[in-house]
Amino acid sequence: MIAIDSMMVCLDLSDIDEKLVAFTRSICGRLQVGKVYFVHNIKVYELSEDFREWFGDVDLAGEVEGNIHDIVSEQFGNAADYEVLVSEEPNTEVILADLVKRYKVKLTLLGKKTSIKSTGALGTKLLHILPCSVLVFPETATFKIEKVLVPIDFSDTSVHALRLSKNLSDQLGLQLEILHVYRLPTQYFPLISEEKAVRKAEEIVKGRFAALQKKHLEISGVPYTLVRAAGKSTAERIRLHLDKGKYDLLVLGLKGNNPLPSLSFGGVPKEIYNMDMHIPLWLVYSEEVIR
Structure with missing residues (x-):
């Protein structure tokens, strides 16, 4: 029997987030999932000077966390035990890899937009560095x-x-x-x-x-x-x-022939x-x- 002790869902505050959360609910309804971590990293250094001038020292992490809680409450409900984690780190890939190790995440859910909307560069980096299996959900996919x-x-x-x-x-x-x-x-x-x-x-x-x-x-x-x-x-x-x-x-096996710094994706x-x-x-x- 397949059971997922802990699962991480990567959110980017775009339209695909609601689909990812709803798909996570579908997974929890079909498989035994212990806990889900809904995560987002804020790259503070990327915020424009205009933003800082307009909003000053606003608690951005608190605002983002509240927004994610609203989406989870609407699309996920009480399908499984969950926690919302919002960080403010310069390197998203590193902090997410650290979360996988810290919470012993077995599966990460990652959204993917079409090539017209996104280059998918961050997703490629995550697939290189995350030490766990990854489920990629395209924005055009169904449940x-x-x-x-x-x-x-x-x-x-x-x-x-x-x-x-x-x-x-x-x-x-x-x-x-x-x-x-x-x-x-x-x-x-x-x-x-x-x-x-x-x-x-x-x-x-x-x-x-x-x-x-x-x-x-x-x-x-x-x-x-x-x-x-x-x-x-x-x-x-x-x-x-x-x-x-x-x-x-589609299911593909990944090989781990590159021990430093992480696993192999190619x-x-x-x-x-x-x-x-x-x-x-x-x-x-x-x-x-x-x-």
Whole structure:
């Protein structure tokens, strides 16, 4: 059973905040969540001189906290125990990473605006530094989650994400599917038949799936699809498959191969994060990686 002891929700005082708080309520209604921390950091040094001249020594942190409490009261209610945390630090990423460690946060909910409205630079920094799994909620996403896609590359990281997704799907009655994107050694064409190469590649991958299912019996009944990259990146193929299959959640495992200063975020997850997605993206670290 999946339970979240503590969860952090990052708010930025924009229109997406109400959606994030309401989505958090939806999560608490479906999963066991111990405590939720609604957080915002005020970069005081970014306040203009005009602001200081007009408002003087106003208790900005108190005003922001009151505003967040209003949103939480309206959109979240008493769905779970919660606390509002407002800080005034120059570096948002560092203070949020510190909160994750201090309160042993297992999952952070992060909103994402479309590329027209935002560069997503802060989100990218947070994904590099936060020592916990992250659920990215695009402003165009809905709360309905019924169909889940988990791309895997047979690494321990992706297998962890798959097993976690299977647990989640069983718990909530979701439809789970697996995707694997493979590539052919095109430098050897036309020395070998492309058709023969495809057949051989899929034969090898199916053998790896059979071995994986034998090792982890709980995923033996999960359907999988093999897709050839064929001139596109793995992330692009995943995106095309998402649009075709009408999924509601994408789950990706993250690797932790960079112990200093934090964990590792790159490659396929980074490319997908930078796309304008319309469904939530769950980026999963295993407990072993975080430790």
